[in-house]
Amino acid sequence: MIDIQGITKHHGSREILHDVSFRAAPGAVTGFVGPNGAGKSSTLRILLGLHRAGAGRATVDGVPYSRLRRPLRTVGAMLDGAGAHPSRTARAYLAWVAASNGIPRTRVDECLEEVGLADAARRRVGTFSLGMGQRLGLATALLGDPPALILDEPVNGLDPQGVRWIRDLLRRRADDGGTILLSSHLMSVLAEIADDIVVIADGRIRATGTLNEIVAGHATLEDAFFSLTEALR
16 A cells, blocks of 8 residues: 655745545556645655655655665666666676665566566666666566565666556556555556546645546546646646
8 A cells, every 4th residue: 555644845935735535446556646846756665755745645556665674675666767877788787786775686687578678687777778777677676576666767768568468567566465556647548557546736635436426527538637637738
């Protein structure tokens, strides 16, 4: 369970997040959507211990991320790509990450195979395309075989085949009991994979519910999204 309760954050005198609260449940893909600058990335960074909230609490299985002894075994995250130094090979980077969390080295090649980068394992990350970098970021998130995944725009740079692949991968993990929190601007992707939707705008949660509940009264998820957020612009 990913649980965010009453998160508030200020940047100087400006309030970035106001009493943000929602949950992402096991066995489901939870879509997290909002306009640019709505507070999605700030919320995810607080959840992952990268930013501090002024108030509130964000936990994974009841524990703040910063208190997890080997966090990659509990939650895998992908924010802003892989984060690997461009001079490192994909395999060397993943091996370093695995060692930092006590993950068997055998997982490195397993994950490279799973995300379709086995043939690029010895290539330097700096030579990767955007889509390959996204796949490496996902491999990093999967490395500890965690029950929870937190992914920010994971399909950016992927071709249609790659989008279908990641959609099917996340669906399988959720069906196996995993918790998936997925931030994306691509409403068509979320409409095909998400069980639950959280809409944020102007730093405030505007709606939460199942996909059917959010879409009710609208032709598409995109229409529902604009209805919930356009009046705030």
